[in-house]
Amino acid sequence: MFKWLDPLAKPETLFHFCGKLTPWLMGSAIFTMLLGNIWGLGFTPTDYQQGDSYRIIHIHVPSAIMSMGAYMAMAIAAFTALVWQIKTAQWAVLAIAPIGAVYTAIALLTGMAWGKPMWGAWWVWDARLTSQLILLFLYFGVMALHGAFSDRQTGAKVASLLAVIGVINLPIIHFSVEWWNTLHQGATITKFGKPSIDPSMLWPLLISLLAYKLLLAALACYRLRTAILENEQHRPWVKQWVAKQ
Amino acid sequence: MVKFGVFLKRELRLLARQKSDWLNPVLFFVIVLTLFPLGVGPEPNMLRIIAPGIVWIAALLSVLLAAERLFKDDYRNGVIEQLVAARHTLLAFVLAKIASNWLSTGLPLILLAPVVALLFNMELPALQAMTLTLILGTPVLSLLSVLGAAITVSADKGGILLALLILPLYIPLLIFASAAIEAASMGLEYRGQLAVLLAIVLFSLALVPMAVCSALKINVS
Amino acid sequence: MVKFGVFLKRELRLLARQKSDWLNPVLFFVIVLTLFPLGVGPEPNMLRIIAPGIVWIAALLSVLLAAERLFKDDYRNGVIEQLVAARHTLLAFVLAKIASNWLSTGLPLILLAPVVALLFNMELPALQAMTLTLILGTPVLSLLSVLGAAITVSADKGGILLALLILPLYIPLLIFASAAIEAASMGLEYRGQLAVLLAIVLFSLALVPMAVCSALKINVS
Amino acid sequence: MNIAQSTFAVTAPVLLSAQGLSCVKQDRVLFEQLSLQLKPGELLQIKGKNGAGKSSLLRILAGLARPDEGELAYLTQPLSTQLADYAANLCFIGHQSGIHEQLTALENMQFWRAAAELRAVDDYALLAALGLAGLEDIPCKMLSAGQQRRVSLARLWATNAQIWILDEPFTALDQSAISSLQQHFIQHLTQGGAIILTTHQPLTLDYHALHALEIQYRW
Amino acid sequence: MNIAQSTFAVTAPVLLSAQGLSCVKQDRVLFEQLSLQLKPGELLQIKGKNGAGKSSLLRILAGLARPDEGELAYLTQPLSTQLADYAANLCFIGHQSGIHEQLTALENMQFWRAAAELRAVDDYALLAALGLAGLEDIPCKMLSAGQQRRVSLARLWATNAQIWILDEPFTALDQSAISSLQQHFIQHLTQGGAIILTTHQPLTLDYHALHALEIQYRW
Ligand code: HEM
Ligand SMILES: Nc1ncnc2c1ncn2[C@@H]1O[C@H](COP(=O)(O)OP(=O)(O)OP(=O)(O)O)[C@@H](O)[C@H]1O
């Protein structure tokens, strides 16, 4: 495993590796995205309770799930960066953070848009909603922290540290928020139960999920390449590469 | 006033260089607001009742925190020392600081009002009243916080001292602003409260900048 | 641990030299608490319901404000740089900072609990629960705030950023502490919540000091 | 000092004069009954051991602090009635550099242009002449100690002020920067300017009217 | 350099050595392929213009920053495996003085005694010898620039560390303080210590093994 990963720590190798990967990832992301959405939006039956508004599920659920997946990916990169002192991993953290934040925001916004017809309010202080909001804050924290240092290196390292600390916090927040709600017995709105999903809806959903995953990988690779170029601009290999373009 | 322009540009440039300077107060404001439902409980009616007070307390705290370090860098680097030595440009400098503080914290809070209304399920009239009180009130917040920052600039640990000096001055603002929002949410007239807020703004606009200048002079000598 | 003693004495000496360092957080706490009745309205029942959450939010903000400048002076003067160069004494130094932060802000808040109970018309069981949660929770507050201060020590603007980083981490504490107080005021059992708080304290005591050390190292290099 | 110069100095007006100054810090008298005069073309070097009171004197002369006793006069008028005029004719650079760490060298110059009425010179050319070519556009925080000092001193090439008060201007500068700064001092002096400075390093050039004032370290 | 000394230097173990160091800031290469050796009894002066990269090099040598390329060794072992031992044998004083402004000179010494394993010397006598008699008990904030520097350097009289890394130690000091500091350098060197320093002021005493390493300012 390490034999395979070790050369990737070198910026130059990683740059070319990502360069090769990006078009494939992007292509398959677009393909699955189209497939999932056309199938999901066009060819699934209308829900007898919710009408057509439930179709937002094809954006909401994958982005919600992948917002957490992105955080995990970011935290793993951060952990690698701190323990093995790998610079490229630091850059990966910063490459993933904004994508994760956007996913989180999409999940929140689509959820709110869905909640208005369902619950009659844009926002309720439900456990899942609250923890998703806090996830957004965690992403913002990582990004803001990076921006607050004029020394780029320090900023990247510190942001990695926070990303790692945040991952310990993620399950804690998740569960405590859940308990908080049951403890209080205050919520007047019954939480949305797990709707048992018809297979005809499940498949497009799973495809969309894959699409979001691929898109995350593609965008992360792309951003990582940019970051490598930015940080290594003084190196001869970058100059050679630029000259070739 | 040409100088005011130059100085304001400098402050805005500093803000642009560090986006966190204006992003953070906004995020802080939102985070403090989310703490309340977590601490007090998610009951919507309860939240709607306490919302006006909480919004204003959160606004106060975020402006205060943003102002805290306003003069610190310039003091430590000797910039203020030299402005005091140069004398005539000090007031323009202070006005630029106040303006940039408001632009970077007060203004975003006003723009954020709809989001707040959403989080707390506020109705349209309450939202309107909240926006109006924020428009009138945030300049006062900025003025007072800048004053506090100037007073404590050479104090060895400014942070909390600043908060202490400013919080009592802020009480009238808090009372009238939250009363206005409350009145609005019950469908009542609230022009009276707005008039009081207006008076407070004008009063502090007239007095505070001079006070800031002399506070800086005292701190340098 | 002899070193821990020396370092703690140094911190306490600094506190003794600047009384505002520990007086101000306490006063800030009280002032923020008095703002709530002003902002939210003086209705006693309402106040009693929101009291637990508000006490804990005020406690957080005051510990946070106190922590903000904890490392700044030592960073600017190059003290931290040299401690990092000397390596083995860094942990003792960090522990002393955490201890002094708690002694100067957490402890006074605990002693202040009866006054708070009075302000908000809390009953005896609620007061007891509040004191217990403060005893268990304020060390966590100190730990987290010191961590935030260490992370941002070389950042260009500390204040609000610190708050932004720490607030999410602080949410479990807030939820369980205020739930405990609420349960107590309704005459219910609250050992479960206390146990969770205890777990959080132990967990953060074990991990945070190391994290602070590495944050300082990163900031210096 | 050649004779032509000293005659010039006698007939020239006194720019700044101090009579019977004293300064007390805590319970220590740093200096007492100190008097001095500054005329156009003169360089006055305040000497003394560490802690003698040089910086304290300079801050008093710059109008930043008040003397415990004694009078200051600008162009023979009491300073207190002339503060604005004096300030406009003064350039003070203290132990602190007076530049903002987050701003670039260029932006700091622009700020000083507005704050202290600098001449509209070409900042790029000026900074390049000071050895900062290519570094005009990064925040000063990222400059080395000596480079920050250079940015701070760049003001001296653009100011119209006649009186310069400089507290250890040579700190952190390398030898070539020190000698070009001294060259600039001489130019300023021959154009009728006047300088008060402290430094622990020797002044190496040949000044026409170099006066020294030694403050004894007292305990 | 006399012959006896240089033989000693050849046979002595290498305390600190660096191979092929390079340092990159932003997009600028400050130095590349820089190598050096430090033996007991040697004083190594890093020279270079403002901004050449002297401070950056010292921070790397002190283990505070990592080089972008290259290896460091302490007593011929890689530094990364020896960090704790190396730190215990090192005294680093950078551009910043490392003293807390609110604490008195004595209290700062006590703090350093705990933090950096200073010898138990008589602090009062030491501070008095450094010209701070009577100022031991006021917060360092109230000391002059040079006095603060003296407090910071007082550590050098009480440390057991063999390797000293000093970034412009003479800043703000007056001539007498500079020469007594240099005297102390010589004493340290003859006792088998080693020093790396930067300074823009000339070293005036006669050192037995004085090496210089010049970093060219590159753009
Ligand atoms: C702002 C509002 C909302 C937010 C922040 C939100 C957040 C989330 C999150 C984080 C997940 C992923 C859960 C997991 O992976 O375990 C999720 C899944 C889901 N959400 Fe939402 N949601 C919101 C509103 C809604 C609404 C109004 C509905 C429909 C009634 C809804 C239906 C679902 C469904 C069906 C799933 C997938 C089921 C599952 O994985 O258990 N959400 N949502
Ligand atoms: N954090 C940083 N980011 C970018 N560039 C930096 C940073 N720190 C230093 N530099 C650059 O590195 C160069 C060397 O700085 P350094 O402080 O090592 O110089 P120096 O040789 O000590 O100079 P001086 O004699 O002025 O102290 C400078 O030109 C500076 O612009």
Ligand SMILES: Nc1ncnc2c1ncn2[C@@H]1O[C@H](COP(=O)(O)OP(=O)(O)OP(=O)(O)O)[C@@H](O)[C@H]1O
């Ligand atoms: N705020 C203060 N309170 C008490 N004493 C002070 C204060 N500021 C300075 N001093 C004392 O005044 C004396 C003179 O300080 P000053 O800074 O003027 O010295 P200096 O001649 O500039 O020395 P240096 O060469 O070190 O810069 C010092 O001995 C210092 O202890």
Ligand SMILES: [Mg+2]
């Ligand atoms: Mg001085």
Ligand SMILES: [Mg+2]
């Ligand atoms: Mg240097």
